[in-house]
Structures are given as structure tokens and as C-alpha cells.
Amino acid sequence: xxxxxxxxxxxxxxxxxxxxxxxxxxxxxxxxxxxxxxxxxxxxxxxxxxxxxxxxxxxxxxxxxxxxxxxxxxxxxxxxxxxxxxxxxxxxxxxxxxxxxxxxxxxxxxxxxxxxxxxxxxxxxxxxxxxxxxxxxxxxxxxxxxxxxxxxxxxxxxxxxxxxxxxxxxxx
Numbered sequence: 001x002x003x004x005x006x007x008x009x010x011x012x013x014x015x016x017x018x019x020x021x022x023x024x025x026x027x028x029x030x031x032x033x034x035x036x037x038x039x040x041x042x043x044x045x046x047x048x049x050x051x052x053x054x055x056x057x058x059x060x061x062x063x064x065x066x067x068x069x070x071x072x073x074x075x076x077x078x079x080x081x082x083x084x085x086x087x088x089x090x091x092x093x094x095x096x097x098x099x100x101x102x103x104x105x106x107x108x109x110x111x112x113x114x115x116x117x118x119x120x121x122x123x124x125x126x127x128x129x130x131x132x133x134x135x136x137x138x139x140x141x142x143x144x145x146x147x148x149x150x151x152x153x154x155x156x157x158x159x160x161x162x163x164x165x166x167x168x169x170x171x172x
Contacts, residue, residue, distance in 0.1 A: 010035075014044040017078075018063040020085055022053030029070045036073055046079040046117055051087050051097045057104040064108070074111045079142055080134075082118040087126050095127050102134050115140035115165065120156045132160025142166035 015032040019025045028045070035043045047063045049056060064078070080101055087094050105114035116134050120143070123129060135141070141161040145154055150169050
């Protein structure tokens with residue numbers, strides 16, 4: 001998308017559609033709609049789950065239903081944001097929670113693609129570097145390493161992913 005009020009070219013946007021407080025993010029849903037309506041070529045969404053608030057599958061369905069009501073585009077990627085925030089100390093419990101989300105994702109229509117957003121150190125803390133369940137189920141990886149370089153040369157293998165799909169290399 002070109003010729004916007006900020007003078008930037010946008011061709012990719014990811015909206016938060018579910019907040020870490022266990023609720024759908026109505027502002028994020030609106031941002032998703034606005035990005036699509038503005039003609040941004042690629043619009044994804046992410047779910048920031050709350051492992052201490054209820055059923056992990058219900059969190060996915062709540063987010064997906066809100067997105068569907070907003071007019072979700074075909075081939076939308078939905079990313080599960082797995083960062084050090086509000087996770088219990090038990091890696092076993094965290095694995096069970098994330099596995100339930102992954103299993104729920106496998107029941108989505110084929111036009112919906114799901115992946116994981118995390119970093120080497122967050123994954124290590126939350127579930128352990130050797131846990132590969134999402135990668136084993138075909139989920140892609142969007143990883144964070146704030147080094148101001150879009151290259152993947154810095155990628156350290158974790159979670160069974162041989163290579164990432166997206167890198168967040170700058171903050172906010």
C-alpha cells in the first residue's frame with residue numbers, strides 16, 4: 001500500500017486479535033479490518049493466549065469467531081504468541097496448554113494457517129528447547145531477535161524448527 005498519510009509503504013501487517021488478559025481484542029480486530037480495507041497485501045493476526053484463564057481451545061475459537069465476523073481473508077496466518085508473560089512455572093503444564101491450542105488449530109479450515117511466535121529464550125523458559133510438538137504438526141515459526149537485521153543468519157535452532165518463516169528484528 002502506498003500514498004498513505006504517513007508516507008510509508010505498507011505491504012505486511014499483523015494485528016493482535018486476542019489479549020493476554022484472556023479476551024478478544026476488539027481494537028486488534030478493527031485494525032485487521034482496516035488493514036485489509038486499506039489494501040495491505042498481507043494481513044496476519046496473532047493470539048496472545050492467557051494460560052491462567054480457561055480453556056486454550058476456547059481462546060482460539062473466541063479469537064477465530066471474532067475474526068470471522070470481521071470478514072477474515074482467505075489464507076490468513078494466525079500466530080500463537082508464546083512469550084514470557086503469565087506462564088506457570090511448569091513446562092509440562094505449558095506444553096499441555098500449547099498442545100491443546102495446536103490440536104485446535106488442526107481443526108481449522110485449510111485456508112487458515114497457524115504458526116508460533118516466540119524466541120529461543122522464551123521457548124527455553126516456557127516449554128524447553130527440545131519440545132517440538134508445534135513444529136511436528138507443521139506450524140511455522142516467527143521468531144524474535146532484536147538485532148536490526150532482517151537476515152536469518154542469527155537463528156538458533158529450537159523447538160524442532162530447522163528454519164523460521166518470519167523474523168522480528170526491531171522492537172514495537
